[in-house]
Amino acid sequence: MGPRTTLPETIAEVFITDELQRRATSDPDYLREKLALQDLAQQMSDHPSQVLPRLVKLAMDICDAESAGISILEPQSEQFRWFALSGVLASFEGATTPRNNSPCGVCLDCDSPVLMAHPERAYDWIRDAAISVPEVLLVPLRVKGLQSVGTLWIVASQSGHFDAGHARIMTELAAFAGMALRMIQTEERLTQALQQQETLAREMSHRVKNMFAITDSMIRMSSRSAGTKDELASTLSGRLHALASANALVRRSFGDGSDEGVNLHELIERVLRPHNHAKFSIDGPGLSLGEQATNNLALVFHELATNAAKYGALSKDSGSVAVRWLADDTNVHLSWLESGGPLTVPPATLGFGSRLVATTVERIGGKITPDWRPQGLSVQIELPLSALRP
The missing domain is CATH 3.30.450.40 (GAF domain)
Known part of the structure; x- marks a missing residue:
C-alpha cells in the first residue's frame, strides 16, 4: 500500500x-x-x-x-x-x-x-x-x-x-x-501554439505596414529638408538604422514570448550606441514599451543625439549628455541634458530634426519643452504611461 x-x-x-x-x-x-x-x-x-x-x-x-x-x-x-x-x-x-x-x-x-x-x-x-x-x-x-x-x-x-x-x-x-x-x-x-502563430502572423503584418508608413514619411520629410543627395542619403540612413535597432528589440521581445516589452533603458542605450558611450549617462526606473512607443522614441533619441553631434555637446571632446527619467502614476518625465559643449544659442528657425522630434512626441500624446541654455541644450519630455505600455 x-x-x-x-x-x-x-x-x-x-x-x-x-x-x-x-x-x-x-x-x-x-x-x-x-x-x-x-x-x-x-x-x-x-x-x-x-x-x-x-x-x-x-x-x-x-x-x-x-x-x-x-x-x-x-x-x-x-x-x-x-x-x-x-x-x-x-x-x-x-x-x-x-x-x-x-x-x-x-x-x-x-x-x-x-x-x-x-x-x-x-x-x-x-x-x-x-x-x-x-x-x-x-x-x-x-x-x-x-x-x-x-x-x-x-x-x-x-x-x-x-x-x-x-x-x-x-x-x-x-x-x-x-x-x-x-x-x-x-x-x-497545441491550440495555444496555433493561436500564437496566428497572432504572430497578424502582428508581423501590422508591423510591416507600420514600418512602410514610417519609412515613407521619413523619405518625404527628409527630401524636403536635404540640400544634396549625399545629405539626404546620410540623414535617411541614420534614421533608418535607429528604426532598425528599435524594431530588432521589438521582434526579440515578441519572439521569446515575453509580455514585458522592450525596456526603455535598453532602447536608449541601443540607439545611442553609434556615439561615444563615455559621453552618455543614462538613468531611470524600469519601463516597458510597446511597439509604437519603441519606434517613436528611437527616432526621438536618434534625432537628439544627431543634433548634439552636429551642433551641441557631442561635437566637443569635453561634452556629455545625461538622460534621466522619472515616472508617477500617469506620466513619465524624461530629461535630455547636454553640457560641456559649445556655447548654445536658440536657433532662428527649427530644423527638420527638431520638428520631427516635436511631431513624434505629440503623436503619442506627449509634450516637449526645449531650453537652449548657454551651457547646453535641455529638453524636457512628458509622456502618458498609457502611450508607452505594450
Missing part, C-alpha cells in the same frame, strides 16, 4: 486504510472492467475532453458509490479544485479545498490509496458544508513525467463499503485519468 505517513491525531482517528485489506472482497467482474476500459480508451482517442466525466461516473457505478469526483492540485494556490463531480456531491463542481488540510492532501502525502471514515470529524470545512461522508476512498492521480497532480475519489453511502478490490479498480481508472489529463494538456498546448 506504499509508505505510511505520520498523521495528526484527529486525522488518524478517521484514517482507516488498513480496513481495505481486512474486509472481504467480492469476486471481480473482469469482463465488465475490460469493456469499461475499452470504452474509456475509445473516448480518449475520439473525445479526450469527455473522458474525465465518463471515468468518474464509471468509478461511481462499478464501486456502487453515491458520489465521485476528481481533485486537481493547483500548485500556485496550494489548493485542490474539484472537477467532473457526479452523484450527490455534483453541486460542488469547481469548489476548492486546501492542500494541507484535506483528505486529498493526505492521499498525496501517502502516495497510495487512502480510506477515511467520516472525515468531517477531522476537517471543519467538510462539516461546515453540511456534508456527511460515511466513507471516502481516494487514489493518487498521476501524469506521466510528473508527480501526483491530484486524486480520484469516491464516496459511499454507508460505512464498511469499500475493500481492496475497489482500491484496485480505482487505481486502474486513475491511470486512465492521468493519461486523459496528459492528452487534454497536449491538446490545449
Whole structure:
C-alpha cells in the first residue's frame, strides 16, 4: 500500500486504510472492467475532453458509490479544485479545498490509496458544508513525467463499503485519468501554439505596414529638408538604422514570448550606441514599451543625439549628455541634458530634426519643452504611461 505517513491525531482517528485489506472482497467482474476500459480508451482517442466525466461516473457505478469526483492540485494556490463531480456531491463542481488540510492532501502525502471514515470529524470545512461522508476512498492521480497532480475519489453511502478490490479498480481508472489529463494538456498546448502563430502572423503584418508608413514619411520629410543627395542619403540612413535597432528589440521581445516589452533603458542605450558611450549617462526606473512607443522614441533619441553631434555637446571632446527619467502614476518625465559643449544659442528657425522630434512626441500624446541654455541644450519630455505600455 506504499509508505505510511505520520498523521495528526484527529486525522488518524478517521484514517482507516488498513480496513481495505481486512474486509472481504467480492469476486471481480473482469469482463465488465475490460469493456469499461475499452470504452474509456475509445473516448480518449475520439473525445479526450469527455473522458474525465465518463471515468468518474464509471468509478461511481462499478464501486456502487453515491458520489465521485476528481481533485486537481493547483500548485500556485496550494489548493485542490474539484472537477467532473457526479452523484450527490455534483453541486460542488469547481469548489476548492486546501492542500494541507484535506483528505486529498493526505492521499498525496501517502502516495497510495487512502480510506477515511467520516472525515468531517477531522476537517471543519467538510462539516461546515453540511456534508456527511460515511466513507471516502481516494487514489493518487498521476501524469506521466510528473508527480501526483491530484486524486480520484469516491464516496459511499454507508460505512464498511469499500475493500481492496475497489482500491484496485480505482487505481486502474486513475491511470486512465492521468493519461486523459496528459492528452487534454497536449491538446490545449497545441491550440495555444496555433493561436500564437496566428497572432504572430497578424502582428508581423501590422508591423510591416507600420514600418512602410514610417519609412515613407521619413523619405518625404527628409527630401524636403536635404540640400544634396549625399545629405539626404546620410540623414535617411541614420534614421533608418535607429528604426532598425528599435524594431530588432521589438521582434526579440515578441519572439521569446515575453509580455514585458522592450525596456526603455535598453532602447536608449541601443540607439545611442553609434556615439561615444563615455559621453552618455543614462538613468531611470524600469519601463516597458510597446511597439509604437519603441519606434517613436528611437527616432526621438536618434534625432537628439544627431543634433548634439552636429551642433551641441557631442561635437566637443569635453561634452556629455545625461538622460534621466522619472515616472508617477500617469506620466513619465524624461530629461535630455547636454553640457560641456559649445556655447548654445536658440536657433532662428527649427530644423527638420527638431520638428520631427516635436511631431513624434505629440503623436503619442506627449509634450516637449526645449531650453537652449548657454551651457547646453535641455529638453524636457512628458509622456502618458498609457502611450508607452505594450
